Amino acid sequence: MILYCHCAFAKVVPPEAKQAVLAQLAASGAEFEAVPDLCEMSARRDPRLGELAASGELRIAACYPRAVRGLFEAAGHRLADSAQIFNMRATAPEQLAAELTAGSA
Amino acid sequence: MSKLATPQVRTVLYEGPGSAPLDGEERARLLAALLDKGFAVTSLREARELTVRTLDVLMIAGRFTGPAPAFHGTAPVHFCEIGGRDAAAVADAAEALRTEVGAARAGAWKPWFPVIDYRRCTNCMQCLSFCLFDVYGVSAAGKIEVRSQDNCKTECPACSRVCPEVAIMFPKYRHGPINGDQVSQDDIRREVMKVDISALLGGDVYGLLRDRTAKAKSRFSKERDDDRALKERQNCLAKLQKEMDIPMEVIASLPSPDEIRVKAEQAAQRARDARAASEAL
Known part of the structure; x- marks a missing residue:
């Protein structure tokens, strides 16, 4: 399963990174969860986070892995060590998008 | 609600x-x-x-x-x-x-709140003692937790700066390690140096506010100059704002010094109770 965070309510993720990752995700044909803001979802303790954390191989496009793991834990769901977190704040979008969707669909 | x-x-x-x-x-x-x-x-x-x-x-x-x-x-x-x-x-x-x-309008609340890195947190309760807005609480198991995310003041990362373990993140902050970036040895050394917020301000911040309150009260009795008292308070807090990157809106919304004193004492007591309960487990 793929989880994409749009970080819609702040300007910390470069727009071109979000656009490139979203385009690749849409083109991949894979099933995914795209959320406007993972922080907000964590604050609401959205049960979908638990479902995602429990899904086998989770790949997440968001921000810093330490923060993402903390957001899941704050919502009461611990991410498996095997979950892969791709940081849109610090990784080249093309590279990130390719790794995120590799082997999907 | x-x-x-x-x-x-x-x-x-x-x-x-x-x-x-x-x-x-x-x-x-x-x-x-x-x-x-x-x-x-x-x-x-x-x-x-x-x-x-x-x-x-x-x-x-x-x-x-x-x-x-x-x-x-x-x-x-x-x-x-x-x-x-x-x-x-x-x-x-x-x-x-x-x-x-009747669902929530998008962006009605900017999701800005602290996230605890429990791999680093030592449950010291400094954040609980420090926060004036009741964002933190203690779980039934005696563990510090972020309880009222929507009480947090947007763009204010102050509690992360008093955490001695660099365990408090604000994912939407501009810079690391507060934004969740990896914690370096330099970051840890910096935090150790400023564990006590008084090191930043040349004295305990609440004590400083209390002193200002006493002086302000003295002046009030002589002059009843509300504008001057407000200016004094702003000057006192300007240093806090600059050193800790706290937005002026947050400074402006702080409770009065007397209220701060009461809240700080209550928070410190809750932290002591939580530590005692945790040690008893």
């Missing part, structure tokens, strides 16, 4: 049996339009049970070619035919549903 306890509309882009698939570009446009308006989108290739909060509402969007697929779950389901509509029109339909069910 907490701003977080309002209904949400969650959209599902369904492209499974009974719904014709979109091409990649259409899908990308639709995704961007919905996300920009604050809607979560679940992309599905088959109908199945969906986990949602009981107060939320599902909007299933698709180019339906037959009977509506069966989605199981506890939330009300609305179907949205997207054939013949562009991405903006579908986002408008979701917006209309949001209005109809």
Whole structure:
């Protein structure tokens, strides 16, 4: 399963990174969860986070892995060590998008 | 009621049996339009049970070619035919549903709040003692936790700066390690040097405020000059604002010095109680 965070309510993720990752995700044909803001979802303790954390191989496009793991834990769901977190704040979008969707669909 | 306890509309882009698939570009446009308006989108290739909060509402969007697929779950389901509509029109339909069910407006609350890195946290309760806005609490197991996220003051990362373990993150902050970037040895050395906030301010911040209060009261009795007292308070806090990158709006919304004193004492007591309970376990 793929989880994409749009970080819609702040300007910390470069727009071109979000656009490139979203385009690749849409083109991949894979099933995914795209959320406007993972922080907000964590604050609401959205049960979908638990479902995602429990899904086998989770790949997440968001921000810093330490923060993402903390957001899941704050919502009461611990991410498996095997979950892969791709940081849109610090990784080249093309590279990130390719790794995120590799082997999907 | 907490701003977080309002209904949400969650959209599902369904492209499974009974719904014709979109091409990649259409899908990308639709995704961007919905996300920009604050809607979560679940992309599905088959109908199945969906986990949602009981107060939320599902909007299933698709180019339906037959009977509506069966989605199981506890939330009300609305179907949205997207054939013949562009991405903006579908986002408008979701917006209309949001209005109809009284769901939260997108961006009504900027999700700014502390996130604890429990791999680093030592449960020292400094954050609980420090925060004036009751963001922190203690779990039944005696563990520090972020309890009232929507009490946190947007753009204020002050509590992360008093954490001696660099364990408090604000994911939307500009710089590391507060934004969740890796913690370096230099960061740890810096935090050790300023464990005590008094090191930043040349004295305990609450003590400083108390002193100012006493002086202000003395002046009030002589001059009753409210404007001057306010200026004094602003000057006192300007240093705090500069050193800790606290927005002026937060400084302006701080309780009065007397209220701060009471809150600080209450918070310190809660921290002592929590530590004692934790040690007793």
